[in-house]
Amino acid sequence: MSTATEPSEGRESTETMTIRAALREALREEMERDEGVFVMGEDVGVFGGVFDVTGDLVDQFGEERVRDTPISEAGFAGAGVGAAATGTRPVVEIMFSDFLGVCMEQLMNQAAKNRYMFGGKTEMPLTIRTTEGGGMGAASQHSGTVHTWFAHFPGIIAVAPGTPEAAKGLLKSAIRSNDPVMVFENKMIYEREGPVPTDPDFTIPIGEASVEREGEDVTVVATQRLVGESVDLAEDLDGDVSVEVIDLRSLYPLDTDTIVESVEKTGRLVVADESPLSYGTHAEVMARVNEEAFFSLDAPMQRVGVPDTHIPFSPVLEEEVLPGSEDVRAAIDRVV
Amino acid sequence: MSTATEPSEGRESTETMTIRAALREALREEMERDEGVFVMGEDVGVFGGVFDVTGDLVDQFGEERVRDTPISEAGFAGAGVGAAATGTRPVVEIMFSDFLGVCMEQLMNQAAKNRYMFGGKTEMPLTIRTTEGGGMGAASQHSGTVHTWFAHFPGIIAVAPGTPEAAKGLLKSAIRSNDPVMVFENKMIYEREGPVPTDPDFTIPIGEASVEREGEDVTVVATQRLVGESVDLAEDLDGDVSVEVIDLRSLYPLDTDTIVESVEKTGRLVVADESPLSYGTHAEVMARVNEEAFFSLDAPMQRVGVPDTHIPFSPVLEEEVLPGSEDVRAAIDRVV
Amino acid sequence: MVTIDLETEAGRREALRRMCSIRAFDSTAGELFADGEIPGFVHLYIGEEAVGVGACAALDEDDYISSTHRGHGHCIAKGLDPEGMMAELYGKREGYCNGKGGSMHIADVDSGMLGANGIVGAGPPLATGAALTAQVRGEQRVSLSFCGDGAVAQGQVHEAINLAATWDLPAIFLVENNQFGEGTPVEKQHNIENLSATAEAYGIPGITIDGMDVTAVYEAVSEARERARAGDGPTFIEADTYRFRGHFEGDPEPYRDEEDVSAWQARDPIETFAERLIERGELTEEEFEAIEEEAEREIEAAVENAREAPEPTPEEAYEDMFSQPVPEITDFARGDVRADGGDR
């Protein structure tokens, strides 16, 4: 699947920036490019967003296009659906992904279904940005990772970047897409830095995973925070085990080909994602590999995620349940 | 995991009844047994529920205990949570599972999380009943199968019976459980008949799958409507292929042992469930088998479900996307 | 510019014609459903025609409406073509939704119809979004959402009103109080005499009008539309009406008495409006009959067409999910499920 615009090359010149800055620049560029793009959410204006992603955008674009909303996720996500259907490109911020339950109906029954139910005659250029993940002691109602729901639910495109480049390129593709796209940002990696192409026409096609590091012995398919941790781990293990790390980037559509190709080479798979394990994102990656590379597998596939609990408050407990480098390492050890 | 009461044997005497009747009797018996059990939902009273499951219960128990609600799923599911936390056992009916989006927040952030967030100090004896599935031309907003969300989300017990016996036994266990249990009823099989134990103390433990038919060549793990279709298919194929059919019954917790044991025998697995395929219930069953019976597998595991679309209205189209006996058969053919 | 100017004789006649068209459409749909020709659920608008027609008459063609599960009347009132609607009820490819939507999902965004909706209360946020587009784009459109008395208990309806009120959006919230939400009477769903009291929570005008009188509806919506276009924000209108049929076709209706139904039927919005026009000398009995007959003929033709229209092919089920091809669905559409585990 490709986005409205073809993937630009334009990666000649890059700039090092954080994921936060990359997201903000994506918003800025798309708002400059298209007057129909506007942002709305709780405290995205003067306050700049709780994670400071929208930052100073209100100064440049004004309060109509960087719109603070009352605390009504169903209402304003629904308004986003209605606005998208009638000729604008809303970018709706849901502060924490745990709050998606509040507006689930509008996402599942309206945003995701309208095009199909209406015989393809309605466009739905709606982007929903939200934050996921534990690690800051925010406890169970502000630390969840729920992207599997949306990867599963038909009619929704779901992306979850692990690097600044992916963050910028995917958010831009999301905004340009005529389908509802959910962008899942992990809140612990806003400060992560990396090179980002400066060309304002740079985008990353939705549906393409990225091989972040090549290796021969085992494939680690990771998402979000765990991309960085897996790449770092792969460096540490270098010489010992040769680890290929893939940033999944798009959850739906899923780039089965890139994963299968890697597993055909390595014969071993670890999936690292912060979803709760049972019925999580991991299982789908494993199912695809089973279907298309079963005969290449030398060992059972492994998964790393949250052990079916909520995210507890106490740092000791939170640390226990959050998947990290050590868990990925243990999974690798189980198969090599 | 076992429910509050131990699984009773009491299967000496049975009566043939429909799934609808089995559910209604479960409600009746539990309401007779415990004054704290009450039912609420839209038109569950005089109207008897849109699928006539509550039927005449209002005559026996009155309008307070068989309570019609305003059309406010978030409000009354939330009231169910609050009531459950304070000493009653509400059974909340959400008319169609597509409407779960309306009250998702109360389910995901309150019902599912309270016990854990509160350090185990709150009971949550809440049952949510809802209907799933396509097949009656009800179109995309009244035909969905969303149980994977709840199987995935921590803190929720999810069951999905395929037979009258399972319907009665699981609903009773759900009501007696001190955890939030979601009961997913497929709307096309309310008329399906089967033997049901008459003993009012009969329950089915949550977390146990059931081998509905034994076989040697391939294991079909099925849910809901597809249990019956798979058993019928297995009969048809008898002599040709020997098919073992397992009714999953509980989605979470998942009875990995029963499935693994079967696959160790057959070496082949087909998972048949009406969820959309990507990231669906199937993938988890496959992931578990990969983890615990990888070396028993003779062929890649197969899945049968909805091909990542919504359920369209036109009978021709609906028929195309709904998984059925033929799809299960094709999946079996791919592996035997 | 309004769609139908009820201040003129021609406009009043056109309004009558549309009400008759809705009546004919829904009477026919009811019969076809009973005969098993139409699958799924059908919710009829019979008895409530004055609300849809009065409201849409007062709107410009460019204005938007959002609708409900009981949407046929809103569609015809907004100018949708009964032929495409009937084809949709039959699940045919020529239908408004290529047969994918059915009765509960007829939409035509180009005609300003944002869609019938199977989710009670989901329409008002959508209409609010359309009003937001108008504000953001600086367009002079208004957006009206229909919803039922039952829907007023839904939180998202309140959220939508609050957004529109706080942002002064060009929106109109029109509640069709037909006295029941499925089998539950309005008194068991709400604690207020008039649902228009809801407006007080949002600091906007709220009125209750006679929803059996097409002129009353037209006037109330006209005023609300002026207010919206002037930038003065939304209006909440409660139109008292009644559904003459069951909640859905096949409803055993254990929840109401025959007398109540008859009492409301005596106020039939079509009959009473036609009588008024006849009294005024604008219309003759014969002309009224001719209008009714013409409406019926039109719907019969739509039925004929729908019956003969081709079924979608099974593969069409895989179309229309996304604006761009998605490999997963492309594979399914090709019947290309290998799952053969790759090369050995």
Add this chain to the structure above:
Amino acid sequence: MVTIDLETEAGRREALRRMCSIRAFDSTAGELFADGEIPGFVHLYIGEEAVGVGACAALDEDDYISSTHRGHGHCIAKGLDPEGMMAELYGKREGYCNGKGGSMHIADVDSGMLGANGIVGAGPPLATGAALTAQVRGEQRVSLSFCGDGAVAQGQVHEAINLAATWDLPAIFLVENNQFGEGTPVEKQHNIENLSATAEAYGIPGITIDGMDVTAVYEAVSEARERARAGDGPTFIEADTYRFRGHFEGDPEPYRDEEDVSAWQARDPIETFAERLIERGELTEEEFEAIEEEAEREIEAAVENAREAPEPTPEEAYEDMFSQPVPEITDFARGDVRADGGDR
């Protein structure tokens, strides 16, 4: 029977004491957070003490409350022990939630405290459910939900009020209008002068009171409680108040002026109440100081205790998910992830 009888001198002094206790707790929590001793988010109740204390004073110990993300004040007002609360803020096993909840999730259902809540607007349905239990069980309890001005924009709050009003449940909806929802002033969230106008949509009494005056709150809640117990249904109370601190600790507060804060600080609910008692001759300056100091000592002791309390062990993370063991979690807790593919 009310918890603290503000009609008596002893009661008034106890109310003052509780307000001081909240102030001391939250001032300390703010410092500890700034020092990095407390993880996560902390939302302080400083400036709003009169609302929580006045309201809970008017309730029986058996009555229920539901709370918000800004819940410390409600907890202390309802009689929870600051020691267990502070231990919870430190994430210790002795905390009210065994360290699993933290500031935003302190609960003690046995004390009638249904839980702080990280989801804006989620509390009112819960409290409505507790009121439903009272009705179904025939118990004489009432249930009060606290929520913020911002929460009044949430649909589920409206749904809860509608249920309670329609079913005449013994419920009280108490809105703490502290003028902001995070950084957004109440005027940008609502289109009404007084949020108590919300009551009109539900046909229940709605009043706006001075939330800086503990007596005013006490009286309003007492009346509402009588009404609830008499079977006359819920009351909606808006208490005007102000948060003296940022939305959360660390909030840069770009959205408000220092002067506004000072103007409200001049109406400090503790100072003004103490002054009144002193004027009436019920209290001396010295006694007031002693109360304040005692409160601070109590909180210091709670901090000492919390610091020294043992951390939970990592394995405790796997406890408390369900009432019964679940194999998935049991396996994880044992560190028993094999995924070895079974026998070859």
